Amino acid sequence: MHIGVLEDDIDQQAFIEQCLLTAGHQVSLFTRANELRRATQQRSFDFLIIDWWLPDSDGMDVVAHLRQHDSWRGPILFITASQGEDDVVKALEQGADDFLAKPLRPSELIARVSALGRRSGYTTPRPAPACPETFTLHTEEHYISVAGNAVDLTEREYRLAALFFSKIGELITRAHLLELVWGIKGDVSTRTVDTHVSRLRRKLELDGRHGLRLRSVYQSGYRMETCQTTSIAQVAN
Template sequence: MHIGVLEDDLDQQAFIEQCLINAGHQVSLFTRASELRRATQQQTFDFLIIDWRLPDSCGMDVVAHLRQHDSWRGPILFITASQGEDDVVKALEQGADDFLAKPLRPKELIARVNALGRRSSYAAPRPATAYPNTFTLHTDAHYISVAGSAIDLTEREYRLAALFFSKIGELITRAHLLELVWGIKGDVSTRTVDTHVSRLRRKLELDGRHGLRLRSVYQSGYRMETCQTTHVEQVAQAQ
């Protein structure tokens, strides 16, 4: 998993990083809340670890902002030196999925991270109402219908489309697409991704006419967004 860690204590930060790397995770480190919030708009994270005491904010406020304003749906592990019951309750109420008190213990940290990661992976898929019913994903046969017409897609195009449909409203970076759909990690040219996305947008008519738009995010990646269909399209769908 790609894990973002918000911790201003550099020794504690290094400790968490080493534990996660040893467990096979990719880690991005942040010391200020503003840095993490900006990064979540530009990168794709699977998991966040957030400390309570921060130089420019309170971890509780960061969690609440991510959940309420940034539509962050992934797991959040909250860490703090406090072990008071009220603090635990408050962290969970603000949107944290789990809570760990300092001093952190390596095995327990990794066990909590892995457990939350599994829970997130096994979460039920979004219902069909998450996107317009003009689109139908045929998961067994790996094709997509648009307004009742089956669209011929390659296996890779279908996997790419299914990923976008499962994360409507979320930014997906080119690097993340390369890793998930192509199985490639590292600094690799993303022209292949751009070509496939352009072809997918054309085939599935993801230009807003059916209520979905696959939008390029400058120097970052792509985001599938819901939008209002045109009056002409609404009339056509009603007929």
């Protein structure tokens, strides 16, 4: 399914995106309500995930507007840190199909999305390329293990890595990385991105020896690619 996610917290965005991409869904991310509403008029979405607290609106108002004014008929999963019964009832009355409280759990999120999708007639999509078992993302603690060894990453390096791991095989532009990881839009120098990516490639050994290679795409950005494992001697050559 093509899923639109309205969530202003960048870490939560990356987490939700990673879960959905792993399950084989296509994901579009939005931080503001007006961006999502505009996108639903211009693109085709099968499913929406909407957070309650937003910088420019109330998530419940967004749900109500989509249902009452934009004629949105697809499934909507409402997410929030609140677990109060009144809040759940209000979200459902406004037009949400299901409610999920934070902190989100990957298996439950995917299961809820799949269940709502089945009710709407969508079949299970083909899974995205799998991450080699050598790499383990510890989503709650925000670190990554390579061959069982924890790698010391800064918070920004972890967010950058999580984005690459969630989009294996996809080209990610430098501008997109700046927007999602640094929160910067517009014509800004991308030298900072290149420096962080180079450091991340070295720390996580993303040179093919463990089945993943983080490759630069000339004048575009980066792509995480699966490959046959490469020995250290081959890498040196």
